[in-house]
Amino acid sequence: MSAHATLATARRVLRQLLRDRRTVGLIVVVPSFLLVILNFAFDSQPSTFDRIAPTMVGLIPFITMFIVTSIAMLRERTSGTLERLMSMSVAKLDLMAGYAIAFGAAAAAEVVVAAVVVFGILDTPADHSVAAIVAVGVLSAVLGMVMGLFVSAFATTEFQAVQFMPAFVLPQLLICGLFVDRSRMAGWLEGIAWAMPLTYVYDALDRLTSPGSIGGLFWLDLGVIAGAALVSLALGAVTLRRRTP
Amino acid sequence: MATEPDPRSPAVSVADLRVIRGGTVVLPDLSLKVDRGEVVGLLGPSGSGKTTLMRSIVGVQQVAAGTLTVLGLPAGDRDVRSRVGYVTQAASVYNDLTVIENLQYFGALHRAPPDEINRAIDAVDLGEFAGRVVGSLSGGQRGRVSLAAALVGKPNLLVLDEPTVGLDPVLRRDLWATFRSLASDGVTLIVSSHVMDEADECDSIILLRDGKMIARDTPQGLRDSTGTTDLEDAFLRLIEREGDLT
Ligand SMILES: Nc1ncnc2c1ncn2[C@@H]1O[C@H](COP(=O)(O)OP(=O)(O)OP(=O)(O)O)[C@@H](O)[C@H]1O
Ligand SMILES: [Mg+2]
Numbered sequence: 207m208s209a210h211a212t213l214a215t216a217r218r219v220l221r222q223l224l225r226d227r228r229t230v231g232l233i234v235v236v237p238s239f240l241l242v243i244l245n246f247a248f249d250s251q252p253s254t255f256d257r258i259a260p261t262m263v264g265l266i267p268f269i270t271m272f273i274v275t276s277i278a279m280l281r282e283r284t285s286g287t288l289e290r291l292m293s294m295s296v297a298k299l300d301l302m303a304g305y306a307i308a309f310g311a312a313a314a315a316e317v318v319v320a321a322v323v324v325f326g327i328l329d330t331p332a333d334h335s336v337a338a339i340v341a342v343g344v345l346s347a348v349l350g351m352v353m354g355l356f357v358s359a360f361a362t363t364e365f366q367a368v369q370f371m372p373a374f375v376l377p378q379l380l381i382c383g384l385f386v387d388r389s390r391m392a393g394w395l396e397g398i399a400w401a402m403p404l405t406y407v408y409d410a411l412d413r414l415t416s417p418g419s420i421g422g423l424f425w426l427d428l429g430v431i432a433g434a435a436l437v438s439l440a441l442g443a444v445t446l447r448r449r450t451p
Numbered sequence: 452m453a454t455e456p457d458p459r460s461p462a463v464s465v466a467d468l469r470v471i472r473g474g475t476v477v478l479p480d481l482s483l484k485v486d487r488g489e490v491v492g493l494l495g496p497s498g499s500g501k502t503t504l505m506r507s508i509v510g511v512q513q514v515a516a517g518t519l520t521v522l523g524l525p526a527g528d529r530d531v532r533s534r535v536g537y538v539t540q541a542a543s544v545y546n547d548l549t550v551i552e553n554l555q556y557f558g559a560l561h562r563a564p565p566d567e568i569n570r571a572i573d574a575v576d577l578g579e580f581a582g583r584v585v586g587s588l589s590g591g592q593r594g595r596v597s598l599a600a601a602l603v604g605k606p607n608l609l610v611l612d613e614p615t616v617g618l619d620p621v622l623r624r625d626l627w628a629t630f631r632s633l634a635s636d637g638v639t640l641i642v643s644s645h646v647m648d649e650a651d652e653c654d655s656i657i658l659l660r661d662g663k664m665i666a667r668d669t670p671q672g673l674r675d676s677t678g679t680t681d682l683e684d685a686f687l688r689l690i691e692r693e694g695d696l697t
Contacts, residue, residue: 209561210558210559211486211560212673214556214559214560215556215560217556218545218548218552218556220546221548221552222545222548225547225548225584226547267531285543285544285545285546286539286541286542286543287543287545289506289511289539289543290537290539290543290557290600291560292511293509293510293532293537294532294533294557294560294604295512295529295532295560296531296560310475313604442553447511448511448527449511449513449514449527450511450512450513451472451473451513
């Protein structure tokens with residue numbers, strides 16, 4: 207591990223990210239844009255919007271970071287730059303940490319902008335601290351990032367990488383509890399939902415946006431999210447092979 | 452800096468190397484040595500295993516058997532990786548970054564001082580493109596950025612996979628002058644190529660065919676042993692001779 211190599215990698219990844227205007231747009235503008243649309247869609251049911259918007263602030267970054275990271279990592283693999291890096295003295299953890307810092311910073315910007323739009327401009331009430339929602343949003347973005355990093359190992363083209371979005375992310379989103387109460391799902395599906403990391407992101411956000419005390423389960427949710435992120439990171443490090451066939 | 456086990460050990464020593472890729476044996480059983488400061492040309496038909504051998508030497512290839520020692524350490528060892536520069540056959544640099552930004556990154560990983568970046572840019576003659584995004588450069592220019600990214604690390608061993616493909620004769624000559632001056636500073640170079648007149652620039656030539664080394668000699672030695680005056684003829688003769696035997 208070397209802080210020097212980690213920071214150099216973070217700076218390089220951020221530079222690549224900032225160079226691409228559309229990616230910056232996807233990260234910073236699109237989530238807020240979607241929330242504004244949602245606000246008008248629920249024009250006659252403001253209470254519904256008030257219930258789901260705060261959770262969306264934390265869930266959307268998971269999706270955007272998952273997409274951006276899986277493609278960025280795939281590019282690193284297919285462009286030969288990963289092979290070059292692996293022939294150099296860089297530690298794999300330096301690379302992954304560099305990515306984590308760069309995308310973590312991007313995620314923070316994304317969540318803060320979305321929070322300003324939802325709580326500042328659209329004036330959605332927050333039952334608990336907005337800062338806590340932002341913090342869970344960043345954590346969820348980091349989870350999306352490390353999962354994207356991991357699954358990129360199973361794609362050989364960018365075309366395959368985007369397919370993870372409907373195949374891997376969308377199901378999690380559908381059963382996490384946002385659209386249907388999990389207790390009203392078929393039993394087996396509810397069981398699967400419990401095994402999905404995004405469920406705990408939703409629960410943590412839901413607790414933060416529900417009246418009453420937050421409770422100890424909130425910390426359990428955070429623990430599960432962090433654990434899932436660490437496991438994905440470890441799996442990602444395993445798939446980052448120095449020697450390839 | 453890493454401690455050098457024995458500064459006089461060969462730059463590269465390969466013994467009984469066996470590599471299997473995608474179920475087929477690419478290098479059945481290869482042994483060879485490269486001395487320090489030597490410029491070795493790696494030649495052979497397409498698919499003969501040049502890239503596979505280079506990947507094995509720099510430690511990114513899974514090998515089935517054999518021992519590879521590079522600069523006195525096992526190939527791919529952490530301490531040896533910082534002293535080896537590898538330029539892949541296809542340019543491996545970030546297309547969305549500028550020439551300078553690419554070299555700054557690879558330079559930072561090597562902890563190279565800033566003037567090393569300028570020196571690398573000059574060595575590949577890309578001064579006027581330093582601020583350009585790599586994706587907007589021509590194929591040959593991108594290849595030179597890729598080469599410069601390996602030069603910033605001031606490696607003791609440079610492994611270059613077809614570094615002069617797509618370059619005009621003037622640039623090729625200049626690059627070879629750079630390679631020779633690196634070699635005179637003690638850098639060992641392993642260069643693969645398809646261009647025969649480049650082979651003449653090498654101290655020694657390894658000719659691969661179907662993963663087997665069918666010749667290892669100086670350019671002059673190859674001409675003499677095949678009774679030809681032209682290296683291209685010498686290769687054709689050697690490759691045909693091997694073909695007759697199998
Ligand atoms: N990733 C891979 N998976 C499976 N087989 C591979 C892979 N890469 C190369 N090979 C096979 O290994 C053999 C040697 O390939 P290699 O790239 O080493 O040849 P080369 O001498 O560098 O050829 P060229 O001059 O065309 O670059 C070829 O038969 C090739 O088909
Ligand atoms: Mg090759």
